[in-house]
Amino acid sequence: MQTKYLALPGPTMVNNEVLKEMTSEVFNHRGKDFYKVLQNLTEKTQQFLNTKNQVYYLTASGTGAMECAIVNSFSRGDKLLALINGAFGQRYADIAKTYGLEVIEFHGKWGQSFDYNKIKNTIDEIENLAGITVIQGETSTGVVNDLKKISEIKDEDTLLIVDGISSIGAEYIDIDGWGIDVIITGSQKVLALPPGLAIACLSDKALEAYNKSDLPKYYWDIGKYKKFAEQGQTPYTPAISLIKAAEKQLERMAEQGMGKEVQRHQIIAKMTREGIKALGLELFTEEGCRSNVVTPIKSPHGIKVAELRKLMLEKYNVEVAGGQGKLKETVFRIGHLGNVDPLFMISVLTALEMSLMELGYDVDLGTASKAAQEVLYNKK
Ligand SMILES: Cc1ncc(COP(=O)(O)O)c(C=O)c1O
Structure with missing residues (x-):
């Protein structure tokens, strides 16, 4: 077979050893074996993300995780500043509008860095700003947005909701140091797994916001994920084969040095x-x-x-x-x-x-x- 070169910004090429994990026997996600796998995977994911925050595994593509981030962090009518300099920044704004948030769109030029002074002025003008959404790596334009700067210019009470779907693992990030409240990633990007698994990482502040949030949610209710994670499980049947492949891939990465x-x-x-x-x-x-x-x-x-x-x-x-x-x-x-x-x-x-x-x-x-x-x- 001729080698196929997948030079896409996702999905990316999967290592054969990792791919083989996808074909290993399916097992009970309510049993002891899964508990062990999830514990190990969680530890490795936290190393990969370099965070102490809790991580949750979602059976979804990246967009599902974006929706999960919104519905768990906010309430109807909350003000959200959506930073947009590409297609995915707009997607976060659109999801938030779907759920009845008051979305203030801040537009930057596609392919260019934001004007952070202007963002600061906008933040200062908005009373009771509940959150900011931003994409770390805008895959549509190849821009990396400066999360550190955004974390410095926002108020402490404002939640910082980041899409790190394509950037996590490829761009420097300090989730805990920069006070990132929610960050999400997807399996088909730097993690080099088949698509279908997303990871959401939430700070304590994000979990407090979840307790107050009144947006409708069922499958994405992160409280259920938190409760089940404490028992080494997920609330619903997880993508077991992808979870096994993720464990393998993160073990490989750990061996090479995260x-x-x-x-x-x-x-x-x-x-x-x-x-x-x-x-x-x-x-x-x-x-x-x-x-x-x-x-x-x-x-x-x-x-x-x-x-x-x-x-x-x-x-x-x-x-x-x-x-x-x-x-x-x-x-x-x-x-x-x-x-x-x-x-x-x-x-x-x-x-x-x-x-x-x-x-x-x-x-x-x-x-x-x-x-x-x-x-x-x-x-x-
Ligand atoms: C930055 C970013 N956000 C969101 C998405 C959407 O992810 P998905 O297509 O997995 O739903 C992508 C996919 O390319 C992306 O690169």
Whole structure:
């Protein structure tokens, strides 16, 4: 079988050993074995997230976890400031509106960092601000938002609700130090598992807010997850096979040293950017806030995103993502998260070079991969 290069910002490639766990025997989630697995997984997840806060496992994609974060933290009519500089920031706002929150949308430019002074002024103008939602890694635009700054400019009573779905493990974060009240992640991103498992991590302050929250919830009622977690269980049948795979993957990560994940992603991201720049292509994301997870690139004049992606996939078996929302026609994105390594990125860049050349773009073959390799030897 020809190797498939999944250069998407999720789902990401799953290691074979981890994949094998998915086929191991299914067992009782109310028994002793599951208790042990959940205890071990919880410990490893807390190490991965570098937090003392409790973590909960949800059978859902990332969006389910976003909804879970909202319904457990707020009450009808609460004021929520939604920081939006991409498609996922808007999604948090839309979910909150669905549940009757008073949502104040703060819009930044797509592909750029927020103006944090303006955010501060907005915060100061809102009386009784219950919470702020923000995406750490805006996968749609390749921007990393500065959670530390946001934590510094908000009041202590205002809950900080973060989407770390694609960024957790690839970007630096200090959940406890920055007072992040709710943060969520998904299995198909840096954790490099099949999709379907989400993790929510809640501070004590978030759990206090839960006790006061009057938003409707049943499946997402985090109080039930908390009660069952104390007995080493989940309230409803969990995705047992995914939980086993997650345990395996986190054990692998622990063996390699948990703190090393961010650095590994940083290097591969830099290789990608240098390769792209060497080809004379333009990065969509402004310098200073570029993500370790995904690199959005403006398609060169005369080359259609759809055509480029089709050629890369059909001829070279490399799958890159298109632009999201309003960027669909003009931007393509290379994902570089999860089980990625230097040779993976060199292969992806090489396929890109060849495809661009075949579509008529003036390319000196080997330029991108050379620039990427030089990153490894600190020449860039
Ligand atoms: C930052 C971010 N938030 C939310 C989501 C939505 O996750 P899902 O598609 O798993 O529901 C994604 C998925 O790409 C994402 O990257």
